[in-house]
Amino acid sequence: MNGWTCRWLSKRGKEVLFISILLALPTYVMSTFLLPLEICENLASAIAQFWWSSNPPKRGIHWAKWEKVCLPREEGGIxxxxxxxxxxxxxxxxxxxxxxxxDSLVVRVLRGRYYRLSSSLRVNAISSPSYVWTSISAARKLLLLGIRQKIDSGYEVKVWKDPWIPMTHARQATAVAPVMHPNMRVIDLINQESKEWDVELLEHYVNPIDVPFIRSLAISTTHRRDTFLWSYTKNG
Incomplete structure (x- = not known):
């Protein structure tokens, strides 16, 4: 950026330059590594200074906070x-x-190293993890904000541990009393003959608040592997 001059560019021209080049340059690195906060702040500072200055590298007046500039256009941002x-x-x-x-190769490699008896969303403390795995793990909380377990067979979903209750923020089921079977799976709540929810078991184990949400879930008649979906889009 230090070698560029934008004196003759309009704000619209600067915007295209920023979005097409400046903000796209670090994308490949950021999709693999978690950048330290200091580097992120330095990048944002350099871009903001370049945006507000009419004659870089001279500093211009910052007329709005960077957080405001980063809002969507319909909310007044750029x-x-x-x-x-x-x-x-x-x-x-x-x-x-x-x-x-x-079943992909990269998943099999990572599973063998980091979560052989668990899942990528439920990993215990690891000794000497690679920086790539540490970076990917840092996004787990973000993904769990919108991810939900999709019930097909129910064999791989744990009732009291996995986010499968279909709410805005998916969560695990709530028990009526102290959990007697901590590793109970969703398949245990399904009648295997009729392939429907066993209402008696639901009322016996699950909090009444959760029962209507559970009964609204369609059960697959096949024995497909349970998958995940994204709660904030219609197609998951």
Whole structure:
């Protein structure tokens, strides 16, 4: 940026330059590594200074906070990106791919190293993890804000541990009393002959508030693997 001059560019021209080049340059790195906050702040500072200055490298007047500039256009912003948040979003997409394609080569390698007896969304403390895995793991909280377990067979979904109750923020089921069977799976609540929810078991184990949400879920008649879906889009 130090070698560029934008004296003759309009604001619209600067915007295109920013979105097409400046904010796209670090995308490949940010989709693999979690950048330290200091680097994200330095990048945002450099871009903001370049945006507000009419004659770089001279400093211009910052007429609005960077957070305001990064808002969507309909909210009064210019749709620039918050560097750290965009970094987490890209890493969350990598974690989403690990969840959606459990038989891929990269998943088998990572599973053998980091979560052989668990899942990529439910990992205990790891000794000496690689920086790539540490980066992807940093996006787990973000992904869990919108991900929900899709019930097909119910064999792989744990009733009291996995987010499968279909609410705005998916969560695990709530028990009526102290949990007697901590590893109970969703398949245990399904009548295997009729392939419908066993209402008696639901009323016996699950909080009445959750029962209508559970009964609204369609059960697959096939024995497909349970998958995940994204709660904030219609197609998941």
């Amino acid at each position: 749709r620039f990106r918050m560097i750290h948040e965009f970094n987490l979003a890209l890493l969350a997409k990598q974690l989403w791919r690990l969840v959606q394609y459990p």
